[in-house]
Amino acid sequence: MADDKALKDDSQVVAALGAAEKHHDGALGRLFDWLRIPSISTDPAYAESCREAGSWLVRELEELGFEVSLRETPGHPVVLGHYRGEAGGEKRPHVMFYGHYDVQPVDPLELWQEPPFEPRIATIPFDRKVIVARGAADDKGQVMTFIEACRAWKAATGTLPVDVTVLVEGAEEDGSKHLPEFVEANRAELAADLALVCDTTMWNSMTPAITISLRGLVYCEVVVRAADRDLHSGMFGGAARNPIHVLSRIIADLHDENGAVTLAGFYDGVAEPPADVRAQWEKLGLTPKKYLGPIGLSEPAGERDRMLIEQIQSRPTCDANGIIAGYTGEGTKTVIPSQASCKVSFRLVGDQDPEAVAAAFRAHVEARIPADCSVEIIEHKGSRAIALPYDMPALDAAREALADEWGREPVVIGNGGSIPIVGDFKRTLGLDSLLIGFGLDDDRVHSPNEKYDLVSFYKGTCSWVRVLAALAKRGV
Template sequence: MIDRVLGDIDTDLDNALARLFDWLRIQSISTDPAYAGECRRAAEWVRGELEALGFKAHLSETSLHPVVVGHKPKPGAPHVLFYGHYDVQPVDPLELWETPPFEPLLAELEPGRRVIRARGACDDKGQVMTFVEACRAWIATEGELPVGVTVLIEGAEENGSKGLPEWLAANKDELKADYALVCDTGMWDRGTPSITTSLRGLVYREIVVKAADRDLHSGMFGGAARNPIHVVARIVADLHDENGRVTLPGFYDGVPETPPEILAQWNALGLTPETFLGQVGLSIPAGEKDRSVIEQIQSRPTCDANGIVGGYTGEGSKTVIAAQASAKISFRLVGDQDPQKISAAFEAFVRERVPADCRVEILDHSAARAIQLPYDMPALVKAKAALAAEWGKEPVAIGSGGSIPIVGDFKRTLGLDTLLVGFGLDDDRVHSPNEKYDLSSFHKGARSWARILGALGS
């Protein structure tokens, strides 16, 4: 049975590419109101594709762009909820694109390696279509899917999924399933599939320290007047100790140790500081000194200054003591770290370091808990076997340093664990000019989803 499904994917690859290219031509940039019509057109396009496959599909409005919902139940079989997004990032700077971003084409990076180049090729239209094409092949060859499927494709992921959590809460009865599936992640390398088993949470705060009532002449006031840049710099510096650990009291509460067998698997991948950091011109890990680089980026919590501003930053010199300075700080969380407790500890940490004659404002930009899937989750075990059969190599169970907040909403609102399987690569230039998606990722991604659907239904 599965051989017929896979054979259909192989023989229909050119048609699948043509369909994907049609979708990629739609300029569905969610963050720019000027493209609202294009976002709706992208939603209508995928709704039409689902209806052509026999899904009962419709558009549902949110506070920003519509979501696409499609249902194809199978009584007595497991039911899955597949999530993806049709919106894309802006294309700026346009002059750095080698080809027009919304005119998709096949390009050859090197002999034997062809890629799909366009905005959205990887994030997330190409990834979504691997799942849709897998469904198409099952229906074409077997007349039905091996499991019941609900498809949810949103249009504001690149805009923080604005409106989606509220929509989920209002429509949760329509989204009942056994598992959620997400294809918006990546592979370990071109030949090694992976399943993302954890997503780091996030706390993002901004501090604004104000001192004098105006910028001051540093010759007249220097040495006597408080400099808010110094205050902010001290706060940022104090957030880490000499061993790379975060110094907030209670910060490591709820941080789990990675199981030894998973650590052994990670270590066998051979990721070194030289190979990982060398690609960006660095060589020495800055995180916890007693942790390997792969732990630092996948399973350990972090703190980073994402921006710091104060005083004169224009051309030439201007000798002032700034009236205010600010910094944006993000914490990536793991395990059971509590975003509210981290936020409260950070606020206390900051206020302790602000002098009495200064004022501080602390802004709260976002907070989300980390996600950790059980390593023995039945759907995960079946997906690992399916991926191994397709790629001829055991998939790697990896943690993601990034955050996908909607996965947390699936758990909290819908009670669903999420299986995250994607086929993106580190060099796909996601969010950058010349975004691409390897043809092998698209082709074998569709074959992989066909196998996973079959395994989940067995």
């Protein structure tokens, strides 16, 4: 908890923060109980464990006074709960909190220092205390920061400062396959003023962040075919078309010498960040040495006229994700393959249209296919980017609340990844989302020995205490 001098003169906030601090040990025990449930959504063998994890959360929310139930979907069930306080005849601000209770598989198991569903406290360099378990950061620990903030408010004041809907799904790690249709089918029940999402990261271990944008995605596979069989390169080399060469040209021509993507109209809908936000990014001093050095690299490969932080947050990208062609086994086999394939992804920003980008990519590929080759292009479902208004009142409220807790201004950033359901919240429910998370880049999310800093857990809870109060004061 921050020093009293940093607190706003609000006795209820002070009381709720005190309750959160008093119950830290109990909160940790509750999180450990949840982490012990192996809710791996992608493996059918763990279907009952997923249901158990959802049921566990239902009981916790019932204890806090929520009207809550486990809702069925064609996949894993959704936890949906509502808390409505007394408003004295006036409409109270209403937020919807989203998270997920499912976790990634644990493979390779042999790389875990301890069993992945036996949570423990460990000490890592610089005397950092961390929670180690699958799901500690993604997303059970993050969800629990919000639940424990609600618990603190109830303990201190007997109520919550805003009305709250909690929507926690069980299949985020399996693509949230059925959640969009669930949101559509329950539009009336999910009505709110604002969505809150806790599945993102901080800027660093002591600097909070609010994610203002999420990249969208276009994903395609390309298969180039030539001869009706693999050919002996000594007999046919120089005469027969080589699909690897054709595919290599397609990939190479996707970028120009300055790192920009060459597709026609690719940058349509890409907006510049406000000058004050860009200035804030410059002050962060994200250098290639800091960002790329730890992974053994030194030179940014994106657009040369852009800061590195822009390349990873606010600019669209194109990457080849895999190439399959020819003989790749041990030893030699001198063949010209009959086909070559690759997987290509585009991360989108702003108002870029996934369908337009996919069409431009198709045109790019087809223009480079020789007469004696054929091509198949497989387009997977795309998603639009999410860009939230920089001037929305809720953003200002959250910035003030986080600054009070952490003692420094939060960074407003973009996220290079995608959380597609946030787009559904906007399109289906008309809700903007505040994405406030307390994860760190070294949390080993999706990897063995996943961890979540105790500071992130404890101060994350206090942060939500303050954010809820700030949203109540602003009327969201």
